Amino acid sequence: MKISYTLNGQKVTDEVNPAQPLTEYLRSRGCYSVKRGCETANCGLCTVLVDGRPVLSCSTLTARIDGKVVETMEGLQSEAAEIGTYLADEGAEQCGFCSPGLIMNIIGMTRELKNPTEDDIRNYLAGNLCRCTGYVSQLRAIRKYLAEKEEA
Template identity: 60%
Template sequence: MKIQLTLNGKKIEADIDPNMMLLDFVRQQGMKSVKRGCDTGNCGLCTVWIDEKPVLSCSTLAARANGRKVTTLEGVQEEAEQFSRYLAMEGADQCGFCSPGFIMAVLALKREIPNPTMDEIKEYLAGNLCRCTGYQSQYRALEKYFGLEENA
């Protein structure tokens, strides 16, 4: 089947298998930030945006992106670098395997809820798993990024 979409600002037309997952499609297009973690939609490593909304690309058919705008970490590098500095300052980037999906979710959260509470942050990011940390360093980075420590 033929699909047309915009990937990180670039129009793409491709022939795909109707059962191809979006994860495999974007990686085939060279977007290596999108990681395969669980293949069940439970870990968040494969998070991308379709029309600015986060989706789990391991459980989304590429055909669903037909005619739409898909964004990966490569498409939001400047914003991602800003938040990544907070992660690094707090030691939250350990192995980094989960970072791309986590960062995509954080940036989507910022677009949807510019001034979230910590409870809103935790609820929004609940589907993003990290196997290296106890999340405290990520929470400190998020508090600083969203300016929550100033309001405490």
């Protein structure tokens, strides 16, 4: 099947297996920030933005991105690095395995929600599993990041 879409700002036309999970396809295109975790849409590691909204790429078929805009951390490096600094400063980035999916969800949240409450943040990021941090430091980092963004 032939699809056309935009990946990290670049127009792409490609012949794809429509049944291939988006995770596999994006990794084959060099988007290694898109990680495999549970492969059951439960951990958030594979999160990418499709038309600006977070999507679990392990449970999305490649055919579904036809005509869409897809963003991965490779295309959002400066924004991702800024968020990553807040996470690191708060001790929220220990092993780092969950960080790409978490950062992609934070970016999606900041684009969608204006002045999110603590409950909004928790609800938006509920699908991101982390075995290292216990989430307290992640929430603290996110609140500080959002506060800085508000001041700017």
